[in-house]
Amino acid sequence: MLELPIVEAKEERRKKPEWLRVKLPIGPQFKKVRSLVDEYNLHTICQSGSCPNMGECWGAGTATFMILGNTCTRSCSFCAVKTGRPPEYDEDEPRRVAEAIALMGVKHAVITSVNRDERQDRGSEIWYQTVKLVKEQTPHVTIETLIPDVRATWEALERMISAGQEVVSHNMETVEELYRKVRPQARYARSLEQIQRTKTYGKRTKSGIMVGLGETIDQVYKTMDDLVAHGCDVLTIGQYLQPTKMHLDVAEYIHPDVFKMYEEIGLQKGFDMVESGPLVRSSYHAEKHVFPSTP
Numbered sequence: 001m002l003e004l005p006i007v008e009a010k011e012e013r014r015k016k017p018e019w020l021r022v023k024l025p026i027g028p029q030f031k032k033v034r035s036l037v038d039e040y041n042l043h044t045i046c047q048s049g050s051c052p053n054m055g056e057c058w059g060a061g062t063a064t065f066m067i068l069g070n071t072c073t074r075s076c077s078f079c080a081v082k083t084g085r086p087p088e089y090d091e092d093e094p095r096r097v098a099e100a101i102a103l104m105g106v107k108h109a110v111i112t113s114v115n116r117d118e119r120q121d122r123g124s125e126i127w128y129q130t131v132k133l134v135k136e137q138t139p140h141v142t143i144e145t146l147i148p149d150v151r152a153t154w155e156a157l158e159r160m161i162s163a164g165q166e167v168v169s170h171n172m173e174t175v176e177e178l179y180r181k182v183r184p185q186a187r188y189a190r191s192l193e194q195i196q197r198t199k200t201y202g203k204r205t206k207s208g209i210m211v212g213l214g215e216t217i218d219q220v221y222k223t224m225d226d227l228v229a230h231g232c233d234v235l236t237i238g239q240y241l242q243p244t245k246m247h248l249d250v251a252e253y254i255h256p257d258v259f260k261m262y263e264e265i266g267l268q269k270g271f272d273m274v275e276s277g278p279l280v281r282s283s284y285h286a287e288k289h290v291f292p293s294t295p
């Protein structure tokens with residue numbers, strides 16, 4: 001086999017491979033979602049996070065709304081959402097989200113938010129009102145809430161997850177060894193505890209990690225073990241993509257076979273479901289994660 005010099009081999013691993021090519025955003029459903037987002041003055045993580053799946057998800061008439069504004073108090077080095085001091089609460093946002101979800105006509109909705117560390121309640125009141133209104137207006141719609149790190153403010157966690165949502169996710173994002181580089185204001189053990197506490201409320205729990213940031217396979221397995229030990233039911237694993245040149249470099253494009261292996265190992269380790277693939281994001285195909293898999 002031809003051996004490449006180390007620098008070239010590194011470059012080779014960083015070239016964007018063909019399996020990351022995505023569909024162009026087109027079609028009437030895409031336009032409908034875009035006009036709802038604009039008309040209701042909402043934010044989506046699909047746009048703010050430069051998600052590669054917008055063509056597919058919006059084309060199928062779905063999107064992930066991002067509440068509590070579009071300015072985050074954190075500055076994670078992988079994330080494209082802007083950092084700064086967010087404005088005051090937008091008290092009308094829950095109503096607009098609930099109406100937009102009703103008009104989208106979906107069976108399942110995913111809602112996420114920025115971090116609001118400057119607020120004592122961590123944004124939990126707006127979270128509660130949003131989920132409550134969606135449930136009132138569209139009781140048949142199942143809801144996944146992808147919540148931020150509440151910094152161990154456990155009363156905020158309780159409020160955030162008590163409005164009737166079916167699934168509560170909190171993303172670990174990466175392995176413990178890369179936390180300082182990738183997620184400097186978060187703590188690995190604290191995020192695990194948040195998931196464990198969520199489980200005690202009887203919620204279906206979910207978490208996600210990105211790979212290709214320089215982690216080892218053993219570190220991924222250790223993260224899986226930790227998540228299972230803390231009561232996590234569903235795991236998503238996807239390729240990290242650099243949103244802009246200002247963000248962390250991709251260390252490696254992980255081959256689809258490795259994603260497949262992660263899926264198999266994750267199921268063996270005890271997750272009920274594992275969604276693993278280069279383009280997987282935590283809200284990708286989320287409707288499949290609402291109920292436990294039946295053997």
Ligand code: SF4
Pocket residue numbers: 045046049051052053054055057058062063064281282283284285
């Ligand atoms: S995977 Fe999630 S964030 Fe990406 S486009 Fe689909 S719904 Fe939006």
